[in-house]
Amino acid sequence: MKSEKISDAVVRRLPVYLRFLNQLSQREVPTVSSQELGQKLALNPAQIRKDLAYFGDFGRKGIGYDVSYLIEKIRQILNLDQPINVALVGAGNLGQALSNYNAYLKDNMKIVSIFDAFPSKIGTQINNITVQPIEELKETVKANNIRIGIITVPDTEAQRVADVLVEAGIEAILNFAPTILKVPPEIRIHGADFTTDLLSLAYYLEGKEHLSDES
Amino acid sequence: MKSEKISDAVVRRLPVYLRFLNQLSQREVPTVSSQELGQKLALNPAQIRKDLAYFGDFGRKGIGYDVSYLIEKIRQILNLDQPINVALVGAGNLGQALSNYNAYLKDNMKIVSIFDAFPSKIGTQINNITVQPIEELKETVKANNIRIGIITVPDTEAQRVADVLVEAGIEAILNFAPTILKVPPEIRIHGADFTTDLLSLAYYLEGKEHLSDES
DNA sequence: TAGATTGTTAATCGATTAACAATC
DNA sequence: TAGATTGTTAATCGATTAACAATC
Numbered sequence: 001m002k003s004e005k006i007s008d009a010v011v012r013r014l015p016v017y018l019r020f021l022n023q024l025s026q027r028e029v030p031t032v033s034s035q036e037l038g039q040k041l042a043l044n045p046a047q048i049r050k051d052l053a054y055f056g057d058f059g060r061k062g063i064g065y066d067v068s069y070l071i072e073k074i075r076q077i078l079n080l081d082q083p084i085n086v087a088l089v090g091a092g093n094l095g096q097a098l099s100n101y102n103a104y105l106k107d108n109m110k111i112v113s114i115f116d117a118f119p120s121k122i123g124t125q126i127n128n129i130t131v132q133p134i135e136e137l138k139e140t141v142k143a144n145n146i147r148i149g150i151i152t153v154p155d156t157e158a159q160r161v162a163d164v165l166v167e168a169g170i171e172a173i174l175n176f177a178p179t180i181l182k183v184p185p186e187i188r189i190h191g192a193d194f195t196t197d198l199l200s201l202a203y204y205l206e207g208k209e210h211l212s213d214e215s
Numbered sequence: 216m217k218s219e220k221i222s223d224a225v226v227r228r229l230p231v232y233l234r235f236l237n238q239l240s241q242r243e244v245p246t247v248s249s250q251e252l253g254q255k256l257a258l259n260p261a262q263i264r265k266d267l268a269y270f271g272d273f274g275r276k277g278i279g280y281d282v283s284y285l286i287e288k289i290r291q292i293l294n295l296d297q298p299i300n301v302a303l304v305g306a307g308n309l310g311q312a313l314s315n316y317n318a319y320l321k322d323n324m325k326i327v328s329i330f331d332a333f334p335s336k337i338g339t340q341i342n343n344i345t346v347q348p349i350e351e352l353k354e355t356v357k358a359n360n361i362r363i364g365i366i367t368v369p370d371t372e373a374q375r376v377a378d379v380l381v382e383a384g385i386e387a388i389l390n391f392a393p394t395i396l397k398v399p400p401e402i403r404i405h406g407a408d409f410t411t412d413l414l415s416l417a418y419y420l421e422g423k424e425h426l427s428d429e430s
Numbered sequence: 431t432a433g434a435t436t437g438t439t440a441a442t443c444g445a446t447t448a449a450c451a452a453t454c
Numbered sequence: 455t456a457g458a459t460t461g462t463t464a465a466t467c468g469a470t471t472a473a474c475a476a477t478c
Contacts, residue, residue, distance in 0.1 A: 097308035264462090
């Protein structure tokens with residue numbers, strides 16, 4: 001076990017491990033090797049061992065990793081052994097989809113409040129949560145111990161919403177708007193803009209060569 | 216201009232450049248420097264110049280990049296100078312959100328068909344597109360020159376859908392299901408699972424130290 | 431004991447950044 | 455001409471992978 005700084009690349013693989021381990025657990029598989037994990041997750045086994053070894057000696061030589069134990073450990077590392085409250089800002093189509101999509105519920109994460117700026121949205125119910133005006137965000141975040149904010153507003157509003165979230169004391173933001181947001185360095189922010197993903201896929205389409213002008 | 220292989224990291228930045236350039240274009244800004252791009256996009260200017268130089272000499276020394284010209288070039292590189300048809304598989308909440316979210320329309324990408332396995336969904340209209348059964352996917356993809364597939368079905372169905380898309384001759388897949396899909400190497404696949412993003416954010420929350428057992 | 435598999439060091443690979451001559 | 459900024463090479467940095475002693 002080292003105490004080097006952990007790179008984001010490593011951290012982002014942890015939920016991937018966790019998800020697959022949960023599947024193994026359901027099937028009551030007792031142990032798993034880095035070999036098998038690597039095969040199923042399309043990762044190098046050495047990388048998996050190294051990732052896990054940053055946090056502790058979780059495996060047993062000659063045996064592999066105990067599935068239940070590793071799940072418990074990864075959940076601890078990711079702070080998922082405590083409930084984490086999330087606020088969603090933007091009750092449009094995407095926001096509604098995310099709030100319905102409660103897959104992270106079992107991981108102790110829960111959207112507890114939803115905000116919108118549009119008057120016609122305010123007061124409506126989404127999954128038993130009443131949509132509140134953004135003016136109430138700060139107070140609600142503090143009162144409900146909300147630590148993560150999800151931004152699903154139009155890109156023109158995203159920076160303003162980010163500012164409000166930061167002011168309210170949120171610690172991390174998942175931003176679905178296609179804009180680079182400016183936040184203080186202590187706030188963790190991940191971009192989740194799928195239009196970027198989709199457009200970049202077009203690069204790989206065949207049938208048209210990328211020739212320079214002077215060809 | 217080189218003809219090295221272009222890394223995916225570079226390709227994924229191109230849509231980010233494009234998006235910001237489009238904003239500049241709307242404001243009728245004539246030219247932009249790598250310096251300014253870097254500042255606004257939180258990237259190193261040298262990296263931006265290097266990224267662009269892979270594809271051609273688009274800038275002018277002492278001046279910067281002509282906004283309109285660079286937009287045109289990046290669109291060509293990304294194959295966005297031709298219309299690209301997209302199929303969406305999974306007409307649930309997320310799928311509906313994506314199909315409403317027509318931000319990529321202006322980039323020549325268009326969802327032209329929507330598929331679902333659930334009988335109650337089939338025949339319903341989403342944004343003027345009639346939801347079809349997955350059985351019709353192969354034929355429709357071929358008939359409509361659909362080249363990209365978006366998967367928004369439950370993870371248990373994702374691999375099966377991917378197989379159908381591949382068999383239908385799709386060239387690239389954007390997968391929102393939280394599973395690692397197996398596809399032939401010539402198929403480009405990007406994962407867009409936001410639960411991974413969200414869970415990894417929890418790692419960065421303060422207030423609980425990651426101590427080893429023997430501390 | 432023999433086979434399997436970890437944790438970790440060293441080697442490799444690739445991506446980012448700095449620096450600067452060329453030139454608008 | 456002086457200032458700005460590119461394109462590109464070289465230097466740096468960081469992440470991935472290979473290899474293997476330790477050991478279950």
